[in-house]
Amino acid sequence: MSIGSTKSLTQINDERRPRSFELPQLLQARTGKMTRELLLNPGDHGLGMTPESLRAETTTVAACGYCATGCGLRLHVRDGQAVGLTPETDYPVNLGMACPKGWEALEVLDADDRATHPLLRDANGELKRVDWDTALTTFTERLKAIQSEHGNDSVAFLSTGQIPCEEMAFLGALAKFGMGMLHGDGNTRQCMATAVTAYKESFGFDAPPYTYDDFQQSDCLVFVGANPCIGHPIMWERVLRNPNSPEIIVLDPRRTETAMAATQHVQLRPKNDLAILYAITQHLIASDLVDHEFIAAHTTGYDELASHVAAFTPDAVGPAAGISADEIRRAAETIGQAKAASLWWTMGVNQSYEGTRTAQAMINIALITGNIGRPGTGANSITGQCNAMGSRLWSNTTNLFGHHKFESPEDRARVASILGIDVDTIPTETGWSYDRIVEGIRNDEIKGLWVIATNPAHSWIDRGDFKVLLDKLDFLVVQDMYASTETARLADLVLPAAGWGEKEGTFINSERRYGLLKKVRKAPGEALADFQIFRAVAAYWGVEDMFADWTHPEAVFETMQAASAGRPCDITGIDGYRQLDQCGGIQWPWSREDAAAQQTPPQERRLFADGSFCHPDAKARLIVDNITPMPEPPDQAFPILLMSGRGTVSQWHTQTRTSKSKVLRKLYPERPYVEIHPTDASLIGVHNGDTVSVRSRRGEVFVTAMVTPTVQRNQAFIPMHYDIINELTLRHFDPHSRQPSFKDCAVAIRKA
Ligand SMILES: Nc1nc2c(c(=O)[nH]1)N[C@H]1C(S)=C(S)[C@@H](COP(=O)(O)OP(=O)(O)OC[C@H]3O[C@@H](n4cnc5c(=O)[nH]c(N)nc54)[C@H](O)[C@@H]3O)O[C@H]1N2
Ligand SMILES: Nc1nc2c(c(=O)[nH]1)N[C@H]1C(S)=C(S)[C@@H](COP(=O)(O)OP(=O)(O)OC[C@H]3O[C@@H](n4cnc5c(=O)[nH]c(N)nc54)[C@H](O)[C@@H]3O)O[C@H]1N2
Ligand code: SF4
Ligand SMILES: [Mo]
Numbered sequence: 001m002s003i004g005s006t007k008s009l010t011q012i013n014d015e016r017r018p019r020s021f022e023l024p025q026l027l028q029a030r031t032g033k034m035t036r037e038l039l040l041n042p043g044d045h046g047l048g049m050t051p052e053s054l055r056a057e058t059t060t061v062a063a064c065g066y067c068a069t070g071c072g073l074r075l076h077v078r079d080g081q082a083v084g085l086t087p088e089t090d091y092p093v094n095l096g097m098a099c100p101k102g103w104e105a106l107e108v109l110d111a112d113d114r115a116t117h118p119l120l121r122d123a124n125g126e127l128k129r130v131d132w133d134t135a136l137t138t139f140t141e142r143l144k145a146i147q148s149e150h151g152n153d154s155v156a157f158l159s160t161g162q163i164p165c166e167e168m169a170f171l172g173a174l175a176k177f178g179m180g181m182l183h184g185d186g187n188t189r190q191c192m193a194t195a196v197t198a199y200k201e202s203f204g205f206d207a208p209p210y211t212y213d214d215f216q217q218s219d220c221l222v223f224v225g226a227n228p229c230i231g232h233p234i235m236w237e238r239v240l241r242n243p244n245s246p247e248i249i250v251l252d253p254r255r256t257e258t259a260m261a262a263t264q265h266v267q268l269r270p271k272n273d274l275a276i277l278y279a280i281t282q283h284l285i286a287s288d289l290v291d292h293e294f295i296a297a298h299t300t301g302y303d304e305l306a307s308h309v310a311a312f313t314p315d316a317v318g319p320a321a322g323i324s325a326d327e328i329r330r331a332a333e334t335i336g337q338a339k340a341a342s343l344w345w346t347m348g349v350n351q352s353y354e355g356t357r358t359a360q361a362m363i364n365i366a367l368i369t370g371n372i373g374r375p376g377t378g379a380n381s382i383t384g385q386c387n388a389m390g391s392r393l394w395s396n397t398t399n400l401f402g403h404h405k406f407e408s409p410e411d412r413a414r415v416a417s418i419l420g421i422d423v424d425t426i427p428t429e430t431g432w433s434y435d436r437i438v439e440g441i442r443n444d445e446i447k448g449l450w451v452i453a454t455n456p457a458h459s460w461i462d463r464g465d466f467k468v469l470l471d472k473l474d475f476l477v478v479q480d481m482y483a484s485t486e487t488a489r490l491a492d493l494v495l496p497a498a499g500w501g502e503k504e505g506t507f508i509n510s511e512r513r514y515g516l517l518k519k520v521r522k523a524p525g526e527a528l529a530d531f532q533i534f535r536a537v538a539a540y541w542g543v544e545d546m547f548a549d550w551t552h553p554e555a556v557f558e559t560m561q562a563a564s565a566g567r568p569c570d571i572t573g574i575d576g577y578r579q580l581d582q583c584g585g586i587q588w589p590w591s592r593e594d595a596a597a598q599q600t601p602p603q604e605r606r607l608f609a610d611g612s613f614c615h616p617d618a619k620a621r622l623i624v625d626n627i628t629p630m631p632e633p634p635d636q637a638f639p640i641l642l643m644s645g646r647g648t649v650s651q652w653h654t655q656t657r658t659s660k661s662k663v664l665r666k667l668y669p670e671r672p673y674v675e676i677h678p679t680d681a682s683l684i685g686v687h688n689g690d691t692v693s694v695r696s697r698r699g700e701v702f703v704t705a706m707v708t709p710t711v712q713r714n715q716a717f718i719p720m721h722y723d724i725i726n727e728l729t730l731r732h733f734d735p736h737s738r739q740p741s742f743k744d745c746a747v748a749i750r751k752a
Contacts, residue, residue, distance in 0.1 A: 060075055060077065062516060062520070063509070063517055064105060068387075071093055071097070072584055073102055075106075075501070075518070093511075094234050097237050099233045100663065104663050104664050107660065108660040109499060109521055114481060114482060115527060118130050118132055118134070118493070119483060119496075121491070127489075127491070127494060132536070139537065139540065140541055146475060152181065154448060157183075157450040157452065158451045158454055159395055159397065162387060162453050163452070165390035165505060165507070165508065165514075166560070167553075170547070171395070171396075172395045175450070176426070177425040178546050178547070179543070181431070185434040187454040187456070188395070189740075190434070190742070192392060193398070193433075195208070198356050198360045198737075201356075201360065201621060201736075202379075202623060203615075204614030204615035204616075205614035206403065207568055209372060209378045209380065210378040210380040210606055211606045213604040214342050214375065215241075216243070220247045220248075221239060222343045223251070224277075224345045225349040226250075226344055226346035226347075226349075227252065227645065229258045230258075249331050251266045252268075253268055253269065253322075253712060254267075254712075255709070268323055269712075270643060270743065270744055273358045275317045275320070276323070277364075279313065279316070280332040280335065281312070281364060281365055284335065285368070287332070289336025290336075290368045294370035295367070298367070299622050301621055301623065302622055305622040305624050314328035341366075341371045345381055347645060348743065350739055352734060356737050360623045360624075361624075365379070367379070367620050372608050373608035373610070389507075389508035389512065394560060398433075400415055402415070402563035402569070403569060415563060438469060447473060450479070451487055452480075453530070455480070455485045455488075455653070458726065459726065460740075462698055462729055462731040463729075464698055465698070473492075478491035478493070478494050478495070480495075481656070485654065495533055496526060496528070497523075497528065497529070499523070499657075501520050502527075503531065504518055504554075506557060508588070514571065514587075514588065515585035516581055554576060557577065564588070565592075566591075571591075572590075572591050574586050574595075584603070632744070640676075640714055640715065641746060642716050644725050647669075649667070655721050669704070673706045674692060674706065675717040676707060676711060676749060677709060681707040684749060688705060691704060692704075692751055694749050696745055698728055698729070698745075701728065705749075716749060720742070726742075
């Protein structure tokens with residue numbers, strides 16, 4: 001059965017569709033071969049429709065562009081434009097379901113504040129419309145001037161988990177190999193860096209082992225710092241389909257929708273996860289609920305683990321963590337006695353100053369109980385953005401293209417030969433992490449910044465400080481779908497980008513599935529796909545020969561396939577976009593050998609079934625560490641611990657997209673609000689709906705009080721979707737992953 005389309009992607013590819021914006025004729029003369037080709041095929045690169053099909057109606061399936069669930073959406077196309085969509089019933093991810101963001105995905109493309117033309121800040125400090133030639137000439141001249149004055153490394157980029165793999169790959173290769181940058185990172189640092197570091201150290205590779213079927217196969221699911229009812233509602237639907245009446249253990253300081261559905265809600269005091277997980281481990285060992293055979297055959301470090309956790313008895317840990325020792329014992333016994341236990345985590349773990357070790361404490365529990373590689377098991381990090389997984393593999397930031405190492409001469413030589421580039425263009429060290437790039441701006445080491453598909457003036461921790469730093473830059477380029485984002489408004493140059501639905505490529509979802517993004521809409525005005533912008537930049541920068549083969553996304557996909565060969569993420573067996581389309585996406589790995597043995601990839605595949613991990617000795621590492629004190633605990637002046645996170649299913653991050661849908665706007669509170677406990681509210685004379693001041697050592701904001709017992713006493717919660725949130729947050733990071741610890745800072749709340 002072909003899930004992809006009534007009309008296959010390739011058929012659509014072979015035909016033509018109305019032209020998107022065409023780069024002006026004069027570029028042709030200026031920049032040679034590559035741009036000439038852009039001119040001939042603007043915006044299309046093989047996704048066109050014939051005049052006949054313009055009249056015809058057709059449908060085609062594409063992966064959603066919001067969260068990492070990666071639902072398949074069937075797009076209804078008329079006259080070459082998608083006019084509606086429905087969740088795809090046969091897509092293996094969502095089985096006919098979608099959340100409101102998915103349903104409204106087309107609506108937000110028509111917003112009035114779409115970036116439709118390049119904008120350049122003029123002598124009066126105003127952003128004014130310019131043509132692409134001026135934009136790209138200015139981009140090149142300004143950044144080259146900065147590099148020649150301050151060195152190549154004084155220009156950096158911040159990328160994203162929300163553009164297709166092929167675009168990330170292009171950006172990473174262009175910036176680092178073509179433009180000579182050393183430093184580039186992405187918003188995945190805010191999101192997945194902890195999981196990446198934890199997996200790399202424990203398994204030897206950044207390899208989330210699960211498949212969504214595991215939600216249905218477990219008889220014990222443990223969610224730590226995860227609220228899938230709001231963040232991943234369609235994954236949660238899979239939990240609801242679980243026929244085993246599973247135990248659901250939720251560790252969350254708040255009584256979230258997910259916690260309400262749990263059989264055991266461990267309502268801990270924030271940031272006591274590591275101690276509690278060690279106490280669970282201690283009790284598992286003390287009760288002999290561990291799998292000695294698995295431990296001996298497939299892990300190292302068990303003795304150190306056992307002696308490290310010995311002091312973390314449930315009695316010693318419970319009261320200080322705000323829970324009872326019995327709750328810990330019950331959770332441990334439930335996990336230890338389950339036939340198939342799975343442990344899932346998201347931002348309550350990743351965004352923490354000891355997140356890496358906390359994630360590894362979960363990995364340890366899965367390993368010592370033999371809960372890995374079997375249906376319904378795993379230590380499973382749930383991904384956030386639609387293509388955060390792609391960013392982890394292909395963005396050329398924290399690792400060299402395709403999880404190679406910048407530091408390794410063999411890896412550099414391999415990547416250089418696959419890309420057909422001079423090995424000397426590849427940096428010999430990993431560039432700075434996001435926070436270090438930000439410090440680089442403070443120290444005048446970074447003078448030029450190129451921001452693509454992320455909105456850090458809202459989302460970066462302690463954004464008040466960050467916005468001041470952005471002002472220090474000599475040149476800030478922002479490439480976004482919307483010209484109105486907090487960051488775009490601060491830019492010197494805005495490059496207008498096509499968005500989801502207006503271009504093609506692949507996203508990798510949370511269960512390692514490559515899904516297809518399709519072009520079913522024409523981008524507004526002169527907006528170009530990021531892919532095309534990168535091609536044009538390459539041409540203006542004078543490195544188009546280096547990217548001569550990077551003509552269209554599927555060509556880059558083939559290069560990614562070559563780079564993946566023989567690695568844990570091998571995708572050499574995928575028969576191009578056509579097969580991705582037919583199968584409803586394909587999980588990595590799918591090697592040439594896999595494909596030779598079995599024509600069609602099975603739909604639900606998990607890793608480590610053979611107990612063989614990616615370290616040279618094939619064994620997983622059990623890693624433990626000391627507990628770290630909270631950097632800014634509540635005190636008399638700032639007595640409340642502030643958390644932040646997802647507010648509703650209908651809001652996405654900094655709201656550049658979701659606030660543009662009338663339907664979605666009806667589904668969330670317009671004004672920013674803070675959730676506070678009824679007792680705390682009555683102590684300061686605050687009623688539900690009052691305006692309150694929330695003040696931290698960084699800033700003060702005024703929001704509506706939402707008085708609710710879902711938060712505990714002396715704790716509060718503000719959704720991250722309102723730009724005020726990061727006025728308050730404290731700039732601190734996990735030392736191993738450098739991920740910001742967004743969910744803990746001290747505030748004072750009073751009636752305004
Ligand atoms: N609707 C919607 N869905 C989204 C997104 C969105 O913006 N909107 N964003 C996507 C992205 S990029 C991401 S990363 C995911 C995030 O998905 P989640 O991580 O599930 O969402 P959060 O609300 O950030 O955090 C999860 C929970 O961590 C809890 N928490 C806070 N501090 C602690 C602690 O110390 N310990 C524990 N155990 N828990 C704690 C919070 O109370 C919160 O309920 O969602 C994705 N899905
Ligand atoms: N306090 C607090 N802060 C947080 C968090 C938290 O829990 N608490 N969570 C953090 C997490 S997990 C995340 S992932 C980040 C998210 O933070 P951001 O990445 O800053 O948030 P988004 O709103 O998703 O920004 C994506 C931008 O890309 C643009 N865009 C979308 N598609 C395209 C495209 O195809 N091309 C181009 N060029 N642009 C496009 C959108 O218009 C938008 O401006 O926030 C982090 N910040
Ligand atoms: S759950 Fe995620 S992938 Fe599915 S429709 Fe909603 S936003 Fe899109
Ligand atoms: Mo995220």
